Amino acid sequence: MKEILLHHFNNLKNTPKTLLLTYIIVYFTWGLGMNAFGAEMEIARFTYWWQVISCYILYMVPISILLKEYSFFNQYAYGLVAMGILEFLGYWLQTSYVYPNNILDKLFSPQNFSLGMALFFALYFPAGNWLVNKINGVLFKK
Template sequence: MKQILSRHINTLKESPKTLILVYVITYFLWGLGMNRFGAEMEIARFTYWWQVITCYILYMVPVSILLKKYSFFEQYAYGLVAMGILEFLGYWLKTSYVYPENMLDKLFNPQNFSLGMALFFALYFPAGNWLVDKIHRLIFAKK
């Protein structure tokens, strides 16, 4: 277990600072946008705006970096576990607010809401890794 943890920490430490910066900026803006979208559409939102930092930057960025070497489907599968835990804790601890009778509740029913959210947000890992890679290459490509 110690070796696995040590390997993951080394992966994070060895990531280029420019890549981490692109992750942080991209995920922060993405998180703010999704939180705003969820509130405007009255689906769900964070209880506090700063949770974008804790969830998207402090949680999702490291997970994304650790998953980036895997295939799309492996990133999605591992991401589903990571997002399942995050979604469960967010609703259980009431740090995420779900609007009553929102459009997703009506479509899928309330019992499937958090599962649907986890299934959707697990796509962030392969999609985010693809997007960050494209942005990073565009800005920091060696000439």
């Protein structure tokens, strides 16, 4: 177990600074946009704006970096576990606010809301890794 954790820590530590900066900018922008969209559409939002930093940068960026070498399916599957935990804790701790009778509740039912959110947001890992790779490749060609 120690070797696995050390390997993952080294992967994070050895991530090029330009790649890390690209991840941070992309995920921060993405997080602000999705939080604003969720609030505007009255679906869900963070209780505090700075949760974009804790969720998107401090939680999702390291996970994305660790998953970037995996296939699309494996990134999605591992991402689903990560997002399931994040969604569960967000609603349980009430750090995320779900608007009552929102469009997703009406479409899928309130009982399926957090599952739907986890299924959707798990796509961030393969999509985010693809997007960051493309942007980083354009900005920092070798």
